[in-house]
Amino acid sequence: MDRREKEAVRYLGYGRHAVDEKTEALIRDSFKELDRTAKCRIVYRIFELEIPDDGTVKIGELEIRSKNLAKNMRGCQEAVMLGATLGIEVDMLLRRYSLMDMSKTVVLQACAAALLEEYLDDWQEEHRRAAEAEGCYLRPRFSPGYGDFDISHQEDVIRMLECAKKIGLTMTDRYMLTPSKSVTAVIGISKEEVPCHRKGCEECRKTDCIYRRQEREARTNPVYHERHNTF
């Protein structure tokens, strides 16, 4: 299984268990279908960053009150702000399957989430290389809704990047991204390489989560390994 297939298995709650044959086949089919259907799009901009010592972060003109984000961005001078989506077609596909076949639906849902993560990882990897060539280092992605980074900032990101016009990414009144398989995030850029062991999933304190990434998995997976060293 490749990286994204493994990730989909994790989202399906298998933990350390081996995935059964039928589900594995469903995962393969789902990715095939998603590769045909998904229209991955991203928009981003780099803003100046200020982190005064009062638990706020200032990205461009946007002031965010979040200790977690301030900690994540400590030592950075700039921040990438991004929005990305798999497009509305994936939502339609999910809706269609939810009427016909629920097992396919949950697998497709997990695969779509994995595909989006992979798309963002690849994008970030490319930019990491480019940035490092210029002596800059990227932090892990941090999204509205993580820790005390309020979900309502989703609105600011969408407005500042013109996500609706550029990539068709919008938001409901209750801050849900539409299309549903979408992400908004910020990434700190620093001039110094800071060894950083915090990475998304593992950082979370909910250690009994069935979707938690396993340490063993992280060690054997070269991509995570590489990222581990980087951040």
Add this chain to the structure above:
Amino acid sequence: MILERLGKELLYFDGGTGTLLQEKGMKAGELPETWNLTHTEEMVDIHRQYFEAGSDIVLTNTFGANALKFHNTEFELEDIVAAAVVNVKEGAWMGVHDGREVYAALDLGPTGKLLKPMGDLSFEDAYEAYKEVVQYGEEAGADLIHIETMSDTYEVKAAVLAAKENTKLPVFATMIFDENGKLLTGGDVPSVVALLEGLKVDALGINCGMGPEQMLPILEEILRYATVPVIVKPNAGLPKQKDGQVCYDVSPAEFAKVMREIVEKGASAVGGCCGTTPRHIRALVKKTEKLKDLSKREKREPKEYTIVSSYGKAVILGDEPCVIGERINPTGKKRFKQALKEHDIDYILREGIAQQDAGAHILDVNVGLPDIDEPALMKETVAELQSVTSLPLQIDTVDVKALEAAMRIYNGKPMVNSVNGKQESMDAVFPLIQKYGGVVVGLTLDEDGIPDTPEGRAAIAGKIIREAEKYKIPRKDIVIDVLAMTISSDPEGARTTLEALKLVKEQHGVCTVLGVSNISFGLPCRQAVNSNFFTLAMHAGLSAAIINPLSEDMMRSWYSYCALMNYDQNCERYIGQYAGQKNAAPEVKDTRVTLKSAIEKGLKEEAHHAARELLSEKKPLEIINEDMIPALDTVGKGFEKGTVFLPQLLMSADAAKIAFAVLKDALAQAGDVEQKKEKIVLATVKGDIHDIGKNIVKVLLENYSFDVIDLGKDVDPEKIVDAAIRNHVKLVGLSALMTTTVVSMEETIRLLREKKPDCKVMVGGAVLNQEYADMIGADFYGKDAMQSVYYAQSCFT
């Protein structure tokens, strides 16, 4: 008047304002529209520069000025819009030195929200938001309405309708396409042109998204389908990232050079979008001055394509016959009638998906039953179908109210079934086609009935086409149905119909449609007659057939005909469909599998087979209790223990569902009554549009014989309470995904406690936990789907 000049002389728009505003000190994230009031001088100056550069039409700075996007407590929307119009007029006064007539165009941009059912903005709310702005704009003296940078056909429809219904101003609309000629929401060029021309915009086109070079192929495609004048407003090239900022780098000279080509190709109004400046417009005007008189260029003929469309796909009717699926129709279908009465929309949607999978190109939608609120149901069905299929729909009803309700909210240019030669029918239907756009089926019958002769039917077709002309409905938007009369009562029926098909095409040059199956009424082995008649009809020139695409005989005729007549290049579709299809029926792999193990392993075909086999030994109820429930319990326990996982749990559920269907049929045949089922209401709460969790719970509850009343997603608390009271349910299940929607869950619970205190509430969803569930007053927190099933069982014992 602009409409007198449009299409006769080349008109120039202005260019971008964003860059100019930034140069004048506007910060990223500031609302540009407020500058109309706070920086009047700067705004007027920008407009002046464009008029001086030669623009005839300058857009007001109101791109985001609608109630859905513009949230500012300091300024009233009305004042912003009024000031914006005045600023353009002021700019004209200062910038036009040659006395030419110029125009202030009220600019409408997208709402920034996604419309229902994929998003949370209702079509009506989008309409209202635009209505407010266009009314202010007309009052302030705008000369026209320019809707631009739209990437969603549904949203642009709301904007155009608002402009048309609430003002007398001309309406222009331009969309944002990508390099593949697609909208962000998936729409293609013919579907966009069909929709906008159907809605009677005065000009349409493309803006933003790319530079002039990249727009050339899209323009060509637009010109192939569009009859109205075409607008082109590119960016100054493709966006580039420089130091993290977006910039455009096509120079005014380069811009003007390609724009000249664009005008030569056939654009009638040109300007610029992001990154273009007054210098770009000045260069453009200079470069194209010799092309200004459009009457000298080759006349563009009206386009004759008969196009029906959905949000994403256009179907062009013509020589190659297409298939209209007839299954969404209660006539003669007991199960479908039951679904309509029970408001089982999912059943209808499944009928739609099955027909699409079987190869239908358009779906007929008929939900008429006595004692049913047809306008409401038609509207809902059409909207829901459009969230699961991109096929265009044919709205099939005799209820004019239902027709209008559906046409209004339909995303695309629908097919309408039908009008006929009776004056009363034409008086009712044509105004709707004129207003909303659509391709209408004209039945060749009138006050004197159905003529016996081909000539008689062709004459009625002529009458329908002439009457339509009075409404400016072109003949390309009329598809004639010459009617198939059953041969068992009218021996000449088939011949007359086939002759009439040819005659109508010859005499009137319109497309044709036919409900094929009627031909065999009263005969045995109807499929044989139907499929052969279908082939004959196609050969007589039928453009579209209303048939059952799930009928293999009919589809075989269609595939064969297309292959024979070279509509199917290299017989690709035919081969794709039939190559290696010896084992057409789904084979049961292992007939020795017991029902119990088929369910445990999630094997659908095997479960079906095993259930049928078992029926020879046991009664249905025994099978349920002795084989099925134990199997489901085993799987459920495994899930709890962590040896069975969600996909497997659901595969078992699907297998069980299939076995249940077999047993249900057996019960019905034996005249036995099914056990009375306990009812449970399920809903995803208001504001929440993620319902996969709720759907999982639904499947499992149904497995355990609960009667689930599924209210869907984004459901108002009042609606949930109403359903609970009306159905006397003892248990309601609610799902919410995010902290921002748990508030709706809390409100729903509070309302339930007040209005239906004897009802229990179980909750679930990603952000919930026991503590949170207790806090909002739920009776039970289901950490996974099986827990909900166990709790439901405990409630009813």
